[in-house]
Structure formats: structure tokens, C-alpha cells
Amino acid sequence: MRRRNFCLIFLALILSPCVALAGDPLPSWNCTGHKPQLIRFVQDAVNLNSEHYLPVSRRIAVFDGDGTLWPEQPVPIQLVFAMDELRRLAPEHPEWKDNRLIQLALNSELDELHEDLGPVLLELLNTTHTGITVEEFSLRVNRWMESAQHLRFERPYKELAYQPMLELLDYLRRHGFKTYLVASGGADFSRIWASEVCGFSPETIIGSTGNLRFEIRDEIPVLLKEPGIHFLDDYAGKPVAIHRRTGQKPVICVGNSDGDQAMLEWTTLDHSPSLGILVHHTDELREYDYDADPKHAAPLKTSLIEAEKHGWHVIDMQSEWQTIFADRPKLTP
Amino acid sequence: MRRRNFCLIFLALILSPCVALAGDPLPSWNCTGHKPQLIRFVQDAVNLNSEHYLPVSRRIAVFDGDGTLWPEQPVPIQLVFAMDELRRLAPEHPEWKDNRLIQLALNSELDELHEDLGPVLLELLNTTHTGITVEEFSLRVNRWMESAQHLRFERPYKELAYQPMLELLDYLRRHGFKTYLVASGGADFSRIWASEVCGFSPETIIGSTGNLRFEIRDEIPVLLKEPGIHFLDDYAGKPVAIHRRTGQKPVICVGNSDGDQAMLEWTTLDHSPSLGILVHHTDELREYDYDADPKHAAPLKTSLIEAEKHGWHVIDMQSEWQTIFADRPKLTP
Numbered sequence: 127m128r129r130r131n132f133c134l135i136f137l138a139l140i141l142s143p144c145v146a147l148a149g150d151p152l153p154s155w156n157c158t159g160h161k162p163q164l165i166r167f168v169q170d171a172v173n174l175n176s177e178h179y180l181p182v183s184r185r186i187a188v189f190d191g192d193g194t195l196w197p198e199q200p201v202p203i204q205l206v207f208a209m210d211e212l213r214r215l216a217p218e219h220p221e222w223k224d225n226r227l228i229q230l231a232l233n234s235e236l237d238e239l240h241e242d243l244g245p246v247l248l249e250l251l252n253t254t255h256t257g258i259t260v261e262e263f264s265l266r267v268n269r270w271m272e273s274a275q276h277l278r279f280e281r282p283y284k285e286l287a288y289q290p291m292l293e294l295l296d297y298l299r300r301h302g303f304k305t306y307l308v309a310s311g312g313a314d315f316s317r318i319w320a321s322e323v324c325g326f327s328p329e330t331i332i333g334s335t336g337n338l339r340f341e342i343r344d345e346i347p348v349l350l351k352e353p354g355i356h357f358l359d360d361y362a363g364k365p366v367a368i369h370r371r372t373g374q375k376p377v378i379c380v381g382n383s384d385g386d387q388a389m390l391e392w393t394t395l396d397h398s399p400s401l402g403i404l405v406h407h408t409d410e411l412r413e414y415d416y417d418a419d420p421k422h423a424a425p426l427k428t429s430l431i432e433a434e435k436h437g438w439h440v441i442d443m444q445s446e447w448q449t450i451f452a453d454r455p456k457l458t459p
Numbered sequence: 460m461r462r463r464n465f466c467l468i469f470l471a472l473i474l475s476p477c478v479a480l481a482g483d484p485l486p487s488w489n490c491t492g493h494k495p496q497l498i499r500f501v502q503d504a505v506n507l508n509s510e511h512y513l514p515v516s517r518r519i520a521v522f523d524g525d526g527t528l529w530p531e532q533p534v535p536i537q538l539v540f541a542m543d544e545l546r547r548l549a550p551e552h553p554e555w556k557d558n559r560l561i562q563l564a565l566n567s568e569l570d571e572l573h574e575d576l577g578p579v580l581l582e583l584l585n586t587t588h589t590g591i592t593v594e595e596f597s598l599r600v601n602r603w604m605e606s607a608q609h610l611r612f613e614r615p616y617k618e619l620a621y622q623p624m625l626e627l628l629d630y631l632r633r634h635g636f637k638t639y640l641v642a643s644g645g646a647d648f649s650r651i652w653a654s655e656v657c658g659f660s661p662e663t664i665i666g667s668t669g670n671l672r673f674e675i676r677d678e679i680p681v682l683l684k685e686p687g688i689h690f691l692d693d694y695a696g697k698p699v700a701i702h703r704r705t706g707q708k709p710v711i712c713v714g715n716s717d718g719d720q721a722m723l724e725w726t727t728l729d730h731s732p733s734l735g736i737l738v739h740h741t742d743e744l745r746e747y748d749y750d751a752d753p754k755h756a757a758p759l760k761t762s763l764i765e766a767e768k769h770g771w772h773v774i775d776m777q778s779e780w781q782t783i784f785a786d787r788p789k790l791t792p
Contacts, residue, residue, distance in 0.1 A: 317706045328706030335703055340695040340721050346729045349702050362673040369682055370668055373650045373661030388673050396679045
């Protein structure tokens with residue numbers, strides 16, 4: 127009898143996707159949470175004998191960016207870039223002295239600007255994201271990424287992707303899933319940022335877009351970034367953008383705020399098999415602890431309620447993620 | 460001396476990409492035209508020792524649709540679909556009797572409607588392409604494709620892709636090129652049409668887009684096709700759409716009208732290696748003969764002039780294409 131119990135436990139351990147083996151695809155995820163369900167979904171998707179098998183053409187996974195793949199506190203990373211660009215360019219623009227909104231942006235912390243936040247952000251974008259070609263913009267983002275550091279974590283922004291999410295992306299890609307970033311931030315920014323930080327190829331980046339103008343300048347064709355927003359990739363815009371890009375419904379959707387609720391609904395409601403995941407920021411010590419804080423630009427409120435109704439997996443960052451950021455390689459002196 | 464000449468000719472034949480071998484990747488292209496140059500471009504692109512080698516990530520080829528991959532005469536295929544839909548739906552819409560534009564569309568040949576063409580087309584789109592979900596629209600396109608026939612060629616529209624272009628698409632795909640359709644027609648229509656007819660996967664279809672609205676209807680999420688144009692994928696819009704979709708510059712661009720000029724410029728000017736191709740409709744007997752005809756909605760005029768300046772390959776359909784359409788399989792009685 128004892129031996130039988132031992133055998134059963136041994137078998138369960140062998141069969142459990144959560145055994146801490148060298149081949150564990152998600153080593154930074156604790157076994158106490160949703161990890162076994164994520165692994166089961168992928169194992170079924172690639173198993174021809176499973177009723178939840180998915181042909182490769184249907185293995186589409188969409189990920190929000192800010193707060194889902196990397197921190198969005200104290201302000202989203204693209205905003206840090208825009209502020210740094212504003213400071214870098216200010217000496218060349220003495221005329222900015224008379225621009226109240228730019229002066230507000232230059233002299234205040236963004237989280238103090240409740241009343242003027244909208245107009246300040248628009249001015250910031252128009253000042254730092256337009257009037258240049260898409261190539262010049264890419265160069266500026268690349269240059270900024272080389273040196274920009276997160277003050278609290280004291281490491282380059284580009285080393286701030288969540289390690290558990292890097293493992294999930296890698297696990298999905300190795301199992302034939304096509305992974306798309308569906309960012310509320312700008313597509314041109316995200317393309318540089320997220321391809322380096324999370325390995326997205328350029329054609330799998332979806333994001334908000336500004337106006338663009340094609341012209342020939344001195345016999346060289348250019349695409350100029352112009353003022354004005356062409357498409358806002360947030361809330362109900364996300365399923366629209368996913369349809370326009372992929373022409374298909376994803377089977378996995380990962381987000382962290384109410385801005386991701388529509389794409390979670392589009393992915394999972396009346397659609398099986400499918401997997402909805404919400405990252406819940408509950409770790410003040412290692413990252414941040416917030417959800418429905420009204421000061422927070424991307425609240426997590428209604429989708430937490432919907433998550434329960436629709437069986438979305440709410441990942442408790444504090445208890446489910448063993449590691450948040452990858453260890454930095456130690457420099458030899 | 461004779462033997463040496465013979466050897467040289469033999470060698471030239473062996474090395475020439477235009478030898479009529481069983482392995483000829485473009486059998487429907489005659490050797491007298493640009494075929495050897497197309498093959499040389501691809502051979503160089505995959506040859507690590509060539510100075511024109513291209514890593515797989517850069518092997519991006521963009522193709523216009525109407526008139527480039529299939530006929531656009533006497534009217535573009537999406538317009539035939541819209542007219543057929545209008546006739547199919549008319550009995551359910553007695554109120555259309557009082558709609559002058561719909562009556563014009565129902566009772567006239569489209570090429571007679573010079574004065575009212577714009578408003579008639581818009582009414583046609585709003586009547587047949589909106590007020591339904593994207594799934595319902597796909598079903599309608601699929602159903603139409605099952606039976607719709609081209610009057611002159613007496614064969615289903617879906618068997619009207621140009622055989623030389625199918626061979627070129629296949630040749631490029633087999634050599635690691637990612638091929639995109641960049642249609643001036645609607646993306647939702649093209650996605651159904653061009654994936655069946657030319658093997659484009661859904662995420663490689665770029666086209667004009669209408670407004671879309673996400674909503675939950677009876678607990679089921681839907682994307683509704685709404686009136687109004689969101690983006691017109693033609694002329695200067697084409698490079699904009701290519702950038703937004705791929706984030707990269709193509710190395711091959713194939714078109715047939717002035718609406719493709721901007722994407723040909725974006726692909727080839729100040730960008731090497733690159734290949735620009737224009738299909739010239741010169742074959743009245745087997746297809747159509749037209750270019751700058753002012754009655755034609757998509758004229759080929761300025762880009763013929765630019766082609767000479769920039770070394771784009773102008774394909775003379777009559778002399779360069781041995782076959783236009785694939786032979787239809789004979790039905791056994």
C-alpha cells in the first residue's frame with residue numbers, strides 16, 4: 127500500500143508540469159499559482175490528440191506592453207523618453223521659453239500635472255515625436271535606450287522586462303505561437319523598444335499611430351512623422367487593431383489593465399480554446415502595488431470583475447513570480 | 460576554335476538562369492524579357508558570397524493586387540462583388556427604390572457612370588460592406604467566390620490570378636521572402652480573396668480599411684463594419700501602410716499603375732539592392748491593352764516615365780508572359 131502511494135506520488139510528480147526540472151519552461155513562476163494551467167494550455171495546443179489542439183495558423187498570442195511585459199510606474203517608459211528628449215532638445219529651442227505647456231513638462235513631475243496632463247502630453251508628443259523621418263526617430267529611440275536608467279531599480283530600462291514574461295514569450299514561440307505586442311503606446315517607439323527588450327519582430331508590433339506623410343526630398347523618399355493621432359490602440363481600439371493586423375482572433379491574450387479588457391473579451395468570450403491572463407501588480411517591495419488607484423493612468427478595475435466571470439487567470443505578482451527581473455550579470459572589477 | 464565556341468555556348472547555357480530546364484522556377488515567363496534579371500536578383504539575395512546577399516529578415520516583397528496579380532478590367536473584382544451583393548440584397552430592401560444612387564448602380568454599367576461614379580461607389584460600399592460583423596462579411600465574400608464568373612474569360616474569378624505571378628510569388632516564398640499584398644481595395648475583402656487565390660496568409664494582407672466598432676452583443680464580442688473610410692491604401696498611402704505593417708522597407712515592389720508609384724519609389728530609390736517591377740497591360744488578345752486611358756480608374760502614366768529613370772523593370776505582358784492564366788483542368792464527362 128505504501129509503495130503504491132509512493133508510486134502514485136512519483137507518477138504525479140513526473141506528470142505534473144510544475145516539477146522543478148532542468149527542462150522547466152517557466153522557472154521564474156512559482157508552482158502555487160496559474161503556472162500549471164498555462165503549461166497545460168500550451169501542451170494541449172500542440173498535442174494532435176487533444177480536443178484543444180490548435181493548428182499553427184491559429185496559435186496567435188497577443189500581449190499588452192506597459193505593466194504587462196515591463197513596469198509602467200512611476201510613468202510609462204515612452205513618456206520618460208519624451209521627457210528626456212524634451213530636455214535634450216531644449217537648448218536648441220529658445221522659443222520654448224514662452225510655451226507654458228512645455229515649461230510645465232520641463233519643470234514639473236508628470237504625476238503632479240493632473241489638470242493639464244492631457245494638453246501637456248499632446249504637446250510633448252508633438253514636440254518630440256514629429257517633424258522628423260521615421261528613420262531619424264528610430265535613431266533617437268535607439269540612442270536613448272543605450273543609456274537611460276530607471277531611477278528606482280538602478281538599471282537600464284532595457285533590462286526591465288519581467289523575467290516570467292520573457293520565459294512565457296519564449297515558451298510560446300518555441301511551440302509555434304506567433305506573439306504580437308498590442309501596445310497602447312506608439313508603434314514606432316514600441317518597434318525599437320520591444321524588439322530589443324522582448325524579441326518581437328518588427329511586423330508583430332501593434333500600437334498607436336500618428337499621422338505619416340510620404341514625400342521625395344532631394345530625390346530620397348522619406349516618411350515624415352506629423353502631428354495628430356491616426357489611431358489610438360487602447361480599450362475598444364485593441365480588438366480593432368488586432369483584426370486589422372492579423373485578420374484572426376487570438377487564442378491567448380495577456381494584459382494588466384482595463385485598457386486590455388476589450389481584447390481579452392475578443393479573445394476569450396464565446397471562443398474555445400482560449401486563455402485570458404491579467405497581471406495583478408501586488409508587489410510593493412519588488413515592483414509596485416496598484417490596481418484601481420484613480421491617479422494611475424491605466425486602472426485595473428472593471429476587468430478584475432470580468433476576470434472572475436470569464437475565468438481569466440489573474441496572476442498575483444507577489445506570490446506567483448519567483449523572480450521579477452533577471453539577475454544582472456556581475457561586472458568583474 | 461570551334462570546340463571552344465561550343466564550350467562557351469554550352470557554359471553560357473548552363474549558367475544562364477533562362478535555360479528551359481525542368482527546374483525552371485518561372486516556366487510561364489519567356490526568356491526574352493526580364494526573367495533572367497528577376498532570377499539573378501533572387502539568386503544573389505540568397506547567396507552569402509554575393510554583395511547583394513540579403514538576410515531573411517530583409518527579404519520583403521510587396522505586391523499590388525488589381526491589375527498586378529489578377530485582371531482589373533472591365534471593373535475591379537471587389538466592385539463586381541459589391542454589384543452582385545446589391546442585386547442579391549435588393550429584394551429585401553424595397554426602400555432602395557427611392558435611392559437614386561442605388562438605382563443608378565443597379566440599372567447601369569459602371570463604366571457609364573462617369574459623373575456619378577464617386578457617390579455611387581460610396582453608396583455601394585455603405586450598402587454592401589457595412590452594418591454587418593467581420594465574420595458575416597467574410598462568409599458573404601466566400602459564398603460569392605464559390606460561383607462568380609468572369610464573363611469574358613468564362614471562368615471563376617478565383618481562377619484568374621496571373622500564372623506568371625503565381626510562379627513569382629511561389630519562387631520568392633521558397634527563397635525566404637515574406638510576400639505582402641498591398642491592395643488599394645478593401646483589406647477585409649482582400650483577406651478572403653487573396654488568401655485563396657494567391658496564397659497570402661491573413662497577416663500579410665494590407666489594404667484600405669473602413670471604420671470598425673467593437674461591442675458585446677448578447678454576451679458575444681463582435682467587430683462591426685461601419686460606414687466611413689479609415690485609411691485609403693493607394694498612392695502615397697501605400698508606403699505609409701507598408702511602414703505601419705512591417706516597420707521595414709521592402710526590397711521588391713511589384714505594381715501596375717500610378718497608384719503604385721509611391722511604394723515603388725519607397726522600395727527602390729536610394730536603396731540597394733532593390734527591385735522595382737511594373738506590369739504593362741499590352742495584350743488585347745489574351746487579356747487587356749491599356750495604360751494611360753483616362754477612363755481607366757488606375758492609369759499607368761507617370762510611373763512609366765519614372766520607371767525609365769529608376770531602372771524599374773516594365774514587364775510587357777504580351778511578349779514576356781507565355782501563359783496568362785493557368786490551364787483549367789478538363790472535366791471528365
